[in-house]
Amino acid sequence: xxxxxxxxxxxxxxxxxxxxxxxxxxxxxxxxxxxxxxxxxxxxxxxxxxxxxxxxxxxxxxxxxxxxxxxxxxxxxxxxxxxxxxxxxxxxxxxxxxxxxxxxxxxxxxxxxxxxxxxxxxxxxxxxxxxxxxxxxxxxxxxxxxxxxxxxxxxxxxxxxxxxxxxxxxxxxxxxxxxxxxxxxxxxxxxxxxxxxxxxxxxxxxxxxxxxxxxxxxxxxxxxxxxxxxxxxxxxxxxxxxxxxxxxxxxxxxxxxxxxxxxxxxxxxxxxxxxxxxxxxxxxxxxxxxxxxxxxxxxxxxxxxxxxxxxxxxxxxxxxxxxxxxxxxxxxxxxxxxxxxxxxxxxxxxxxxxxxxxxxxxxxxxxxxxxxxxxxxxxxxxxxxxxxxxxxxxxxxxxxxxxxxxxxxxxxxxxxxxxxxxxxxxxxxxxxxxxxxxxxxxxxxxxxxxxxxxxxxxxxxxxxxxxxx
Numbered sequence: 001x002x003x004x005x006x007x008x009x010x011x012x013x014x015x016x017x018x019x020x021x022x023x024x025x026x027x028x029x030x031x032x033x034x035x036x037x038x039x040x041x042x043x044x045x046x047x048x049x050x051x052x053x054x055x056x057x058x059x060x061x062x063x064x065x066x067x068x069x070x071x072x073x074x075x076x077x078x079x080x081x082x083x084x085x086x087x088x089x090x091x092x093x094x095x096x097x098x099x100x101x102x103x104x105x106x107x108x109x110x111x112x113x114x115x116x117x118x119x120x121x122x123x124x125x126x127x128x129x130x131x132x133x134x135x136x137x138x139x140x141x142x143x144x145x146x147x148x149x150x151x152x153x154x155x156x157x158x159x160x161x162x163x164x165x166x167x168x169x170x171x172x173x174x175x176x177x178x179x180x181x182x183x184x185x186x187x188x189x190x191x192x193x194x195x196x197x198x199x200x201x202x203x204x205x206x207x208x209x210x211x212x213x214x215x216x217x218x219x220x221x222x223x224x225x226x227x228x229x230x231x232x233x234x235x236x237x238x239x240x241x242x243x244x245x246x247x248x249x250x251x252x253x254x255x256x257x258x259x260x261x262x263x264x265x266x267x268x269x270x271x272x273x274x275x276x277x278x279x280x281x282x283x284x285x286x287x288x289x290x291x292x293x294x295x296x297x298x299x300x301x302x303x304x305x306x307x308x309x310x311x312x313x314x315x316x317x318x319x320x321x322x323x324x325x326x327x328x329x330x331x332x333x334x335x336x337x338x339x340x341x342x343x344x345x346x347x348x349x350x351x352x353x354x355x356x357x358x359x360x361x362x363x364x365x366x367x368x369x370x371x372x373x374x375x376x377x378x379x380x381x382x383x384x385x386x387x388x389x390x391x392x393x394x395x396x397x398x399x400x401x402x403x404x405x406x407x408x409x410x411x412x413x414x415x416x417x418x419x420x421x422x423x424x425x426x427x428x429x430x431x432x433x434x435x436x437x438x439x440x441x442x443x444x445x446x447x448x449x450x451x452x453x454x455x456x457x458x459x460x461x462x463x464x465x466x467x468x469x
Contacts, residue, residue, distance in 0.1 A: 120435055159417050159419045179397065192273070195385050215263065219238055283297050303315070311350050312373070319381055359378050
């Protein structure tokens with residue numbers, strides 16, 4: 001009973017019917033994964049679907065289908081089916097590859113698709129040498145089955161191991177799937193590290209969830225260069241230091257497409273920006289009565305400074321690099337580039353607030369005249385910059401690469417290589433040397449037929465042709 005069950009199970013796992021069923025299921029589920037957005041934030045789904053529908057999506061993992069346990073199970077079953085089918089067929093293929101080729105007899109001759117017959121004037125050592133040379137040039141060094149003074153039988157073949165291309169291709173596909181499954185245990189996230197500071201926490205992609213790393217990243221220096229005449233970035237680089245166990249273990253200057261690699265994690269240069277509420281602004285304060293007496297002041301965001309007239313104080317409350325108005329008239333920055341820099345200042349006289357407003361570097365007269373005896377303008381901002389890093393850990397990447405290499409090799413063997421075999425037998429019949437030449441190829445028969453005919457034409461030159469049999 002047990003043996004019968006195992007036999008039935010093996011037949012089921014290795015059946016073509018199971019393969020077809022799995023492929024149909026994968027096709028249907030892939031349609032679902034295409035229609036329903038994957039790995040989006042909750043508000044994206046709630047924008048198009050009811051809360052109850054979204055809860056159902058979460059329950060069935062339709063919002064993260066390709067990482068769900070049931071989709072992984074389907075892929076694992078397909079991989080098992082692929083490997084078992086290949087395993088079942090392998091012994092027959094291996095016997096075919098390793099078996100010794102037999103001599104050309106009448107039965108074998110009739111079964112081969114390519115055949116030619118011609119006469120030789122003689123079977124001298126020179127003739128034998130020429131036969132071997134021509135065959136070796138076009139196919140492979142021949143194996144002599146038997147030879148005598150008036151007879152010769154030889155065989156030449158190449159590419160017998162190309163038959164393994166079928167199994168190599170299957171193994172490559174299996175490794176790619178296995179690598180993808182292993183990759184589900186990795187992660188991709190983003191991190192902002194202020195210049196001179198250290199961080200060990202990332203925000204996982206398409207979520208608000210955070211993950212703590214087992215090492216820290218310090219940004220020692222950040223540098224950005226712009227194209228001339230604008231604020232469009234030309235290049236940006238980060239000098240990073242990896243700190244593990246309280247020790248500096250690795251340093252590297254990274255830039256776009258040149259990541260730092262540590263403990264299976266690739267750390268890419270992804271973005272950059274300015275920390276809105278950190279850094280210094282340079283302001284100009286000029287008495288309204290005499291603008292020529294303007295003085296420059298450098299102040300840290302969030303701090304106050306006293307003007308020349310000790311009765312006046314200015315507080316730099318907040319800075320944004322690209323001023324814009326958001327919902328409910330709240331101030332936001334549209335980007336981290338200095339496209340419309342603005343600073344919120346408060347002017348005090350004798351500790352009494354005169355006004356609290358935003359002033360703009362590019363539009364110094366935007367608000368017109370103000371209370372007080374001073375005109376304050378924004379000249380520059382030297383803020384703390386941060387580097388935006390993308391961290392990717394994919395433990396299955398090397399398995400996938402291995403699968404891709406095997407898949408490429410297998411496809412090359414399947415479509416561009418073939419197992420070619422050629423037999424030549426020379427017999428002395430009533431004083432004439434008759435040559436029977438036959439061959440076959442498991443693939444690309446038309447190409448091998450051209451090679452076969454070329455060998456025939458060259459061999460004819462050392463003999464006298466007769467009508468083809």
